[in-house]
Amino acid sequence: MDSHKSDLYPAFHSRLPLCELRAIIPFPRKIGGNMIRKQLTSFIRRTIVDVLEKMPADIPADIHLETPPRKDYGDFSTNTAMVLASQLKKPPREVAGELLAKMQGSPPGFIERIEIAGPGFINFFLNPDWLHECVRAILNGNGSYGRCNIGEGRRVLIEFVSANPNGPIHIGHGRGGVIGDVLANLLEAIGYEVDREFYINDAATSGQMQKFGRSLEARYFQLQGIEKEIPEDGYHGDYVTDLAREILDAEGARYNDMSNEDRLRTFTNLAQEKMIEHQRETLERFGITFDNWFSEQTLVEAGRVEQAIEALKARGHTYEEDGALWLRSTEFGDDKDRVLVRNNGVPTYLASDVAYHTNKFERGYDLLIDIWGPDHHGYMIRTTAAAQAVGYAPERLHIFVHQIVRLLSEGELVRASKRAGDLVTLDEILDAVGKDVARFFYLMRSHDSHLDFDLDLARKESQENPVYYVQYAHARICSILRDAEDTASERSLAAADLSLLNHETEVSLMRKLADLPEEVKLAAAEYAPHRLTRYAQELASSFHCFYTECRVLSDDDALTLARLALLRATQIVLQVTLGLLGVDSPERM
C-alpha cells in the first residue's frame, strides 16, 4: 500500500485524473455525446435519488452507463445496482429490482423496456428512433460529430518527439510522434486548445553537440580526400556523411581555411541546423507539424536558466555541497537529491528543464503534457519534483513515457545505437510502408507495451493489413456514392425515411456510429490514442457486413435513399476517425 506516494504524485497517473473528469462530467463517468445518453443518465440519476430518498453525498464514480457487449443486453446498460448493493448491504439483484420498479413508474418515451440481467445489470432497450436521430445528427453535423467541449477551451501544451539535434528521427521517435500528434487531435476534439511543441536541446555548451560538429567536420574533410579522424566517441552514422556531402556540394571547400576554432563552431551550428531541417522534413512526411520548435539555447541566452535556479534557491529547495548546487528533490519524493549546477559552474540539463517548464507555465497553459521515450523515465520524478519546487501543482504536469520500439528485420531484432550509426530511421519505415500504415501500426498497441515493428511483415501484409481494411470501407462507400450522385444530394438524404433501416447489419452499423463520441472522449481522457485504431477496425467491420448483406442501390427508391443516408453517415464517421488518426481516407483503392 503506497497511498503516500500516489498522493504526492497524482501527475503519474498517465491520464487526465478522474477527479478532474468528474468535476466536468458530474455523473456518470461515461456520459455520451448524444442526447439519448444524457437523458438516460439523468433518468438513472433521478431514479437513484428517488429510491435512496436521501442521496448519498457522492454518487460513486464507478457507476457507468455503457454499451453492453452483446445486443441481447440492450442498447445501454448500467451497473448501478451492483455498485449500490454493497452500500445498502443487499444483494445486487434485489437493489436492481427496487430501481427497476421505480423506473417503470415513469419511463421516458424513448425507452421500450428495461430488464435486469446477470449479476444485477439494468439493461435498457430503446426505441430504434434513437439510432435514426443519431444518423441525422451525423448528417447535419458538418463534420463536428464526435466532438464535444469537455475542455472548455483550456489550454494544453503537449511536448513530444524532442529528438536531440544530432541525429535523424528514428523509429522510437516515430512512436512518441504519433502518440503525441493523435493525442493532441483527441484533446482538441474534446474542446481543449492544444499546442504541439518540439523542444530542441541545442545548448551551445553541450558536449554532445560539439562532438557532433567535430564528426561532421571530419566527414567533410574525408570527402575531399583529406585525412581527418572522427572522434572516438563521435557520431559514425552514414547520415553524418550525407550531411557533409550536402555542405560540400552546396558550398565547396570554403571552410578548409578557417581557423580550427571558427570551423568547429561553424560546423557545430551547421550540423545542428541541417539536422533539425531533416527532422522537420521527416516529421512532415509522417503527418506531424509542430506549432512551435522551442530552443533550449534561447532560454540560456535570455538568462532564464539563471532565473530558474534563483527561484529554486529563493524557495529554499537548494543547498551547496562539494562545490555544486543541489536540488533537494527528496522533499518531493525523489530517492536522491540532484545536481543543478556542477562544481565547474555549468548548469545541468535539469536546470534548463526547470527553466523550460517554468516558461511553459508562464505562457499560460493550464496543463502540460510531456511524452518521453523509455530512456527518460528516470527523469519523471525529478522533473515533477522540480516543477513543484518552483511552485506548480503536479496535477498540471503530466509526463508519460512510452515503451521501446525495435525493428524486426528478417526475423532479427535491430537495436538502435545512434553513435555507432546502426539506427533505424523513421524515413526507412516511411519508404517501406508509407505514412498511413506506419501511423496505424504504431497505434495498434498501447503506449506502455513494447513494440516490435516487423517491417517485412508490414510490407508483405500490405494487402490484408488493418489499415487498408479500414480505408477500403471508405473507398467502397465513395464508389457507391459516386454511382448515386444524382439521388444522394444532401437535401434528398435529409428526407430519407430512416425507419426502413431495420436489417440486423444496419442496426449494428448505426450502433457503432453512435459510439464515436464516447470513444473519442475515452481515448482522450485515458491518454489512449490506440483505442481509436480498434474502433476504426470495428466500424469498418460493421460496414463490410452491412455491405455484404444489404444492397444499397435497388429498385426500391425509399430504401435506397435510406441506405444512402446510412452510407453517407458512415463515410463521415470514418473520415472523422481516420482524420483523428492522421490517416488518409482514399476515395478509390
Place this chain on the structure above:
RNA sequence: GCGCCCAUAGCUCAGGGGACAGAGCAACUGCCUUCUAAGCAGUAGGUCGCAGGUUCAAAUCCUGCUGGGCGCGCCA
C-alpha cells in the same frame, strides 16, 4: 541492488472491477452473371505466468514470487 514497463489463442496484441475473455495474422470449410472479394460467413484454437489476499463480483485491484525488456552520471 533500486525504479518503470510487460507476461492473455500457434504468432502479434486488445480488454485495466462486472454478464459466456476479444481482434488481426496463421490453419481448415464455404461464398464473386448484381453497388470494389483489399470483402463476407463458418470451424478450430485459452488453468488470462505462479501463489496468496481484498470484493456480491478479479485477466483487471493489493502482496509476494518467476521470467523478459528498459533505465538508474556533477551526459543530454
